[in-house]
Amino acid sequence: MKRLTVVPAGAGVLSALRAALAGGDALLVSAGEQVPEGLPDVVEQRIALVVETSGSTGRPKRVALSADALLANAGASESALGGPGQWVLALPTHYIAGLNVLARSLAAETEPVVVEGEHFTAAEFVAAVGRMTIPERFVSLVPAQLATLLDDAAASSALSAFAAVLVGGQATPGPLLDRARAAGIRVRRSYGSSETSGGCVYDGHPIGTTEVRIVDGEVWIGGPGLAEGYLGDPELTAERFPTADGVRWFRTADTGSFDGEVLTVTGRRDDVLISGGVKVALGAVERVLRERPGLSDAVVVAIPDERWGEVPVAVTAAPLSTLDAEAVVEAGAAVAAALGPAARPARIVRWDALPLLASGKVDRLAVRARLLGGDG
Known part of the structure; x- marks a missing residue:
């Protein structure tokens, strides 16, 4: 067993995540100074990170992830994007997408550049880009942020120099993708969740050794990036992480189709x-x-x-x-x-x-x- 440490989102998260991935205390990043209720003092030795889901469609859950899973996802992402580089952190670090940026930065041994300010703006994004020191540049955004940057000439120009722009978090409208590509932006659609250590399918293609299967119309994901389960909820863990044909899977609750190469997600x-x-x-x-x-x-x-x-x-x-x-x-x-x-x-x-x-x-x-x- 190991201790579970709570760190508020902010400047201290990168060093705390570095320690957690190296075998130190497990980490939970909170949205504010207040410690979430009902947390255990200790967790299983394999757990490096606990992520509270957003609860956008249901009750929040606490997803327990190992260092191996997080680093496997980071390595698969790096390979899919063509190599290491420097990341702009534009997403909150108490959600998996923001933590992904930090994990990828640690794996690549590069320093992430943070978009400052309480609210995301095009001006602060441009300022962050100005602080970057490596030509190979990456950023992960939600669709609303991409739309904000496309509406600003300076931000759109800066974004066009990035090696890849991951967009996820919700279904990205086709017209927004078309607009980004017309502006010369190398946008990649990312699909995944906290339970898969973040994005594990880019533009419909599973990255690394991620596996996809469709069971009764539901998308199942397998591979080394899967979470250990839900903290303190063995029943839900057993339900959502079944083993079939000798492979451990995550039942996403998404519907879709997979032709052996490309995953198409159609809904929930x-x-x-x-x-x-x-x-x-x-x-x-x-x-x-x-x-x-x-x-x-x-x-x-x-x-x-x-x-x-x-x-x-x-x-x-x-x-x-x-x-x-x-x-x-x-x-x-x-x-x-x-x-x-x-x-x-x-x-x-x-x-x-x-x-x-x-x-x-x-x-x-x-x-x-x-x-x-x-x-x-």
Whole structure:
């Protein structure tokens, strides 16, 4: 057994992670100074890092990762990206994506450059790039951050010099990817989770020795980057990390297909509503809406309905100029044409801003709560 040390997100995380990966105390990075409740004093010897999941669609979990898993992921990422380099840290270090940047930096023996400021801005990103000392440059972003940088000429120009720009955290709208590529940015879509030590599939291709299989429509991931399980929850660990055909797997709860080379993720097993007896995948509705002009940030949640049982409702922060009555009708018609009439959003609501988690992901629970509270 070894001690579990809690470190607040900030400047001390890199050295604490270095020590944890070298066999020292296990590490949990907290969002603030307050220590999370219910943590054990000690954990199994193999555990180097405990990551609290964001809870964007359910209750938070504590994912226990070994040093071997984290370093295997870092090595696979380095190989997939063409070699080592210097990273910009633009994501919170109490989430796996930010910790990935630090782990990759430690594996590459390079110093990460931090985007300063309480909130991510194009100006602070450009300032961080100015502090970089190695020509081979990498950064990991969520889609909202990429959109922010593309809206700024100086930031977009700086980003175009990067060897790779990983984008993950949520489904990245096709128009945003097209816009980035048109600006000369080498964008790579990253898929993974805390349970897989972060991104383990780039542009649909498993990296390193990551394995993918589809079981009853669900994406399963195998390989050396898998977590040990969930801290203090052996039942959930057994459920989500089964062993089949002699291989240990992680059941992602995502739906998708895999042709032996390319993984296509189509949605979440738990994002299906039943409207008038017809199953509707919320992720599929989102994908259609996000292809519409001005709706690249659309989020769809299930809302109770007296007649149909449940209906999809979409929320966006699109500018008023792009979301007139005609655009709403056309967007709904596009969904109905692609997915059937039951999938057509009951309404498309515009807010000034979407509620976000600290990771940059949309807080879907907050979206649904606001809608249920009458905001839209």
